[in-house]
Amino acid sequence: MKKTVLAFSRITPAMAERLQQDFNVIVPNPKLGDVAAQFNEALPEAHGLIGVGRKLGRAQLEGAARLEVVSSVSVGYDNYDLDYFNERGIALTNTPDVLTESTADLGFALVMGCARRVAELDAWTKAGQWQATVGPAQFGSDVHGKTLGIVGMGNIGAAIARRGRLGFNMQVVYSGNNRKPALEQELGAQFRSLEQLLAEADFVCLVVPLSQATRKLIGARELKLMKPSAFLVNVSRGPVVDEAALVEALQSGTIRGAGLDVYEKEPLADSPLFTLPNALTLPHVGSATAETREAMANRAIDNLRAALLGERPRDLVNPQVWKN
Numbered sequence: 001m002k003k004t005v006l007a008f009s010r011i012t013p014a015m016a017e018r019l020q021q022d023f024n025v026i027v028p029n030p031k032l033g034d035v036a037a038q039f040n041e042a043l044p045e046a047h048g049l050i051g052v053g054r055k056l057g058r059a060q061l062e063g064a065a066r067l068e069v070v071s072s073v074s075v076g077y078d079n080y081d082l083d084y085f086n087e088r089g090i091a092l093t094n095t096p097d098v099l100t101e102s103t104a105d106l107g108f109a110l111v112m113g114c115a116r117r118v119a120e121l122d123a124w125t126k127a128g129q130w131q132a133t134v135g136p137a138q139f140g141s142d143v144h145g146k147t148l149g150i151v152g153m154g155n156i157g158a159a160i161a162r163r164g165r166l167g168f169n170m171q172v173v174y175s176g177n178n179r180k181p182a183l184e185q186e187l188g189a190q191f192r193s194l195e196q197l198l199a200e201a202d203f204v205c206l207v208v209p210l211s212q213a214t215r216k217l218i219g220a221r222e223l224k225l226m227k228p229s230a231f232l233v234n235v236s237r238g239p240v241v242d243e244a245a246l247v248e249a250l251q252s253g254t255i256r257g258a259g260l261d262v263y264e265k266e267p268l269a270d271s272p273l274f275t276l277p278n279a280l281t282l283p284h285v286g287s288a289t290a291e292t293r294e295a296m297a298n299r300a301i302d303n304l305r306a307a308l309l310g311e312r313p314r315d316l317v318n319p320q321v322w323k324n
């Protein structure tokens, strides 16, 4: 008998079609009423869950008696209560690697966008304010030749660093738990403590996973260590930054600007950030290109399919639950 897969976020028809080759597939449909109610009703039947952007732990999964695997269509897995998954023996998989370059592109777009005030000046132009040659009030900051600080030199951090070093002749400094000798060799990257990096970098890019150790890693104290001319870029997770402290730093000129893709609470609504011209705000689109989202979907399906067919999935986050 086919096992049952339940989607916990929107999935494309192509994904559903691929999954249907091996499984019964249930995709809650807003046209049929309350999506959460449809999900809860189907949960006891589900052997596998697939999706993104939803907190899943004891409260949500207690009724999922048959659940073997949750396949997240994301690299980050801070939405899942891993202790609970381990206690239940539920496998968790994610989609690393396939989104590295796209997310780095977006990280660098934020560097460029906030330094050269791209969105702000676009709005200014469209509002008919371009009535004479621009002056200092519209000037931005250079990117080339500046110092790029990478907080969290994982795959995405390294890909952003490469763009800065090889494309824009930037000096790269980085902080994190481990030195990366190969990247020091390749990019001339120099290791710093977080405090040193904050004081030195013209662009501070946050690329760390969210954990107890990185929650509110950047607060009022850290923002004050940055140069008043520096920019903060966050493509990691919103709670890595104390958002109220960031708003205050942007309002008071403690730092020059910020390029943000992630927020403490998403979707971002009614935020003081909306009133700040020096905050460039994107709606969590680091990996959101057609090509990358398709690659992530396929990787998530491969992982789910493997786990439900009894093969060890490629991207197992909690290998201790895999008994075969």
Ligand code: DGY
Residues within 6 Å of the ligand: 052, 073, 074, 075, 076, 077, 099, 286, 287
């Ligand atoms: C990821 O893959 O973790 C992206 O941030 C989407 O959540």
